[in-house]
Structures are given as structure tokens and as C-alpha cells.
Amino acid sequence: MKAKETPLLPVEDAREAALFFVVCALCFLAALAALSAKSTYGAARSWTAEVEGELTVSLPDVDRRAAEAARELIAKTDGVREARLLTKEEIDDLLEPSFGSRGLPESLPLPQLVAVTADPLAQFVGPNIERRLTEAGYVSAVDEHAEWAGDVRRVLGIARLVALTAVALLASTAVAVIAFATHAALLTRRDIVDVLHLAGARDKFIASLFERRFWLLGLRAGSVGALMSLGAAAAMIFAARSSGARSGLLPELSMDFYDLLILVLTPLIAGLAARLAARITVIRSLKSVM
Template sequence: MIDRVLSRLPALARSAGARAAPIVPPGNVAGRALLTVIAIMTFLASLTVGAVTLVSDTAAQWQSQIAREVTVQIRPDEGLDMGAALSRVQMVALSTHGILSAEAMDDAATSRLLEPWLGEGLKLDDLPVPRLVIIAINEDDPPDFAALGKAIRDAVPQASLDDHRAWVSRLVSMAHATVWTGIAILALVLVATVLTVVFATRGAMTGNRHIIEVLHFVGARGSFIAAEFQRHFLKLGLIGALAGGAVALCAFYLFGRWTAANQATPEADQISALFGSFSIGWTGYGGVLLLIVLIGVLTAVTSRVTVIRQLAAIDMLSPVEA
């Protein structure tokens, strides 16, 4: 065994740039298994990045839509002229600074809103159904909501202003919780990837232990040996990350196309209500591409650090073995 190793020394230790044979076998079973694991890890991490981007963007859209309008609810009361009450609320709203428009929801729109629960053909005059006024506000110069609510109550005591602050607060909390959960999952996936690369590197070093030890003892620099492993694992990491990331991007793209092509179905309507068009946008695609590069670099750096530490351990044990 030593004779065979020594016969390869001139080609391996000549210089860092002239190599006749790689230290790490390029196509062994362990390498293919590691490539598969990295592809799976990248796929899961890419799904996490895409999902966090999707939820964050959708929550921002919801928050913007809610912030653009407020609602006035007028409760029916004995002797209340609902038509006059709606007109008074509109007049008060339109006379307030920062209000763009105020539109009362007509009987047809109110009936459509209640159809899923009360059925078709509703007669609102026979039911104590609250009526709504939708008020659009200027996001750049919003009104004083407290003063607006007081003015509306003074004009119509049965009316109440809902500025959706509770919904906005819950929405922001949900978005923040989702983002932090995604970051935690992404961190766990990256840690698992690092540990997998560490074990794979140690396994590769164990399989080539005699070659590595002889090279190291005859004067080959640790950086040269580490560079061999780094180059090998960088290639594996990039190929696996590209495969996993590409599958994840295709999944997002195909699901977005399916949602766009089935807008009329109840399933697609529910998905659109929760996630918009289910498109992660350029931010999500850019995040996945950065993740692919990060996993490739992380794989190479982890392998290099592992090799250097293993060689340092060999140096510490060599005087004892001598």
C-alpha cells in the first residue's frame, strides 16, 4: 500500500496547480448520497424561503388594503330612517380632511354579502341587518380617526366606526411570527446540511486515510489537501443545491400557473384569498438563488475546515504514535 502511495507522490505533491489524480474519488457512492441529501435540504430550504416571502408579501398587501379604507356600521333601530342615516354619515365623512370617498353599500351588495348564510331573495327591510358605509382614506395624509368616529356618532348615534386596527395588529403579528418561524426552519436546515457535510468529509478522509497521511507526513501542505476536498465538495454542493432549488422554483411556478388558470373554482378562490396569486415574485426567486449559492459555499467551507481540523488532530497524534 505504501509503495503505491509513494508512486503517486510526484504527481500529487508537485504543486497545488498540477494534479494527476484527485485525492477524493469524484464518483463514489458517498458522493452521490451527499449530493442527494444536499438537493433535498435545498428543496426544503427553498420552500421555506418562498413560503416566507409569499406570506410576508400577502400580509403587506392585506395591511395596505385594510389601511386604505375604514367601515362605518349603522345598526337598525326603531324609528331610524336608514336612508337618511346613510346620507348623514356620508356627508360627515366627506367633510373630514383625509377622506377620499364614502360610499354606502346598497341593498344588492348587502344581499350578496349575506347570501352564503341566509340564502337568496333577501328583503333587507324585513330584517334587522346593519348597513355599511365604506370610506376610502388618504394613506399619505390620513384623518384623525378618533375625531371622525365622534363626529359620526354625533350625527348618527346608531353608527360606529371600525378602523380595522385590531385586524392590522393581528396581521402584523402573524406575519412576524411566520417570518421568524421560517428563519428558524431555514437555520435548522442549514445546520443539518453542515453536519452532513462534516460526516461526509470525515468519511472521505477515512477512505483515503493512507494517501492523506503519507502526503501530509512527506511535506504536502494542509492547505493543498484541504483545497482538494474543498473543490470536490463545492462541486457537489452547487450541483445538489441547483437541483433542489430548481425543483422548488418549478413547484412555485407551476402552482402559480394552476391558480391563475383556475380562478373561477372555489379551491383557487380560497388560495387566492390567502396567498394572492401564489407568486413569490422577484424577491422570492432572488432569495432562492442566493440560498443556492450560500449552500454551495457553505458546503465547501465546511469541508475545508473539517479537513484542516482532522489534519491538526493527526499532527497531535503523530508524536505519540512515533
């Protein structure tokens, strides 16, 4: 019977447990940051697409009949697809998040509101509406929702930059930690390395032993970190929904192709980074003592 081969490096090393925990935590934070940035960007992009071409016209100090006449005037403006006069119940629903279900007192006058849907490609729809209403003798205020969408896009640009910077810093930290751990492991096994050198082993062969070990460690830690980030993201979104929070910008974990790609790439990147860091560290350390 053929004797079982004994590996040159110990199969288990208690000192690598701390390294596994650190790499796992870094992968968890990096994957969670990537998932959050992607989900938030997708939700905000969907919201901005919905509000493009949407306007609200406020008509103070007019009755329902005059507001209906203004609505007809707005509907005839170039670039306007639809103009709809909001009812008292719809206005109360809009005010409910700020003033509660009772709304404002009946004695307090509210402006009439006209919801306008315009062609997103049309230009100067808002100024044209305001000009036509002024010429007809109406006092109005036109709120173009696209202005809010522009603010959201600017914030998204900053958020994406911050998220990418965080992921880059976490990846760099993981590589640095693995490089330090590899160097420490090489020093503690200096006797084995010396024996391999005397037996004629080359530096690349010795480096491959550490590469394989830290490649597997990176894969395992990255897989655990990716699963933890998936669970954390799902738990946060479930908690937000169950609490009754309603927001058009609430990130949704859709688990589409790109979400799965982030989770799959996390352990692969962690393993490749660990392997590359181990290889460079071992070869440089061996050459420095030659």
C-alpha cells in the same frame, strides 16, 4: 500523446449519493421556506397598504334616506376623502361567502353600510365620525380596517422570525452533515492521505482536494433543491387558484428580483458551506493525528 492524468480522489463515489440527496432536500426546504416567507410577506404588505385609511360604518334601524343623510355627514368629517353608501346587491356580495348566493331572508333587517376612505395620515377619523353621528342622533358602529392590519403585521413579524429560524436550522444541519461526511471520506481514504504526506504534500493541499469535491457537490445539490422549491411553490399556488380560492392574503409567486436572488443564492450558499465545512474538517482531522 500525453497520458490522461488520474485524479487523486475517485471521480465517482457511491457513498456520496446519500449525501447529495440529504443536501438537496435541505436546500429544497430552505429555499421553499425563504420563498414562502417572502411571498407571504409581500402579499400581506400589499393588503395592509390597501386597507390603511379604510373604514366601514354600520347604521342599524335606518332606512335608505336616513342612511344617505348620514353618509353626507360622514363625508364632511375632517380627514374623510370619500364616503359611499353600499347598495343591497353589494351587501349581498359581502355576505355570499358565509351565507351562500341566496343571502339572508328579506324579513331579516340588515344595517346600512357606508364605505369610508380616509387620509391615512389623518388621526382620530373613526372617533370623529362616531361622535358626529351620535350628535346627529344616529346609532352607529365604526370598524377601522387599520386594526386588522395591525394584527396582520404582528403575525407577519412572528412568521418572519419562524422562517428565518427554520432556514438557519436547515443550513446548520447541512453543514453538520457535510462535516460528518467529509470526516468519513477522509478516514476511508487514509491510505491516499498517508502517501501524500510521505510525498511532502501539505495539509492545505490535501484539504483543497476535498474542498473542490464538496464544493461541486454542494453546487449541484443546491441547484436541484432550488429548482424543486420553485416547482413546488408554483404548483401550490396554481392549485390554490384553480380550486377557486380567493384571498387577498394569498401569496403570489411574482418572480421578481428578490425571488430570483433567493434561487440563485441557494446553490452558491450550499457550495460555500460545503467547501468551508470540508476545509475545516480535513485540517482539524489532519492536525489531530500529527
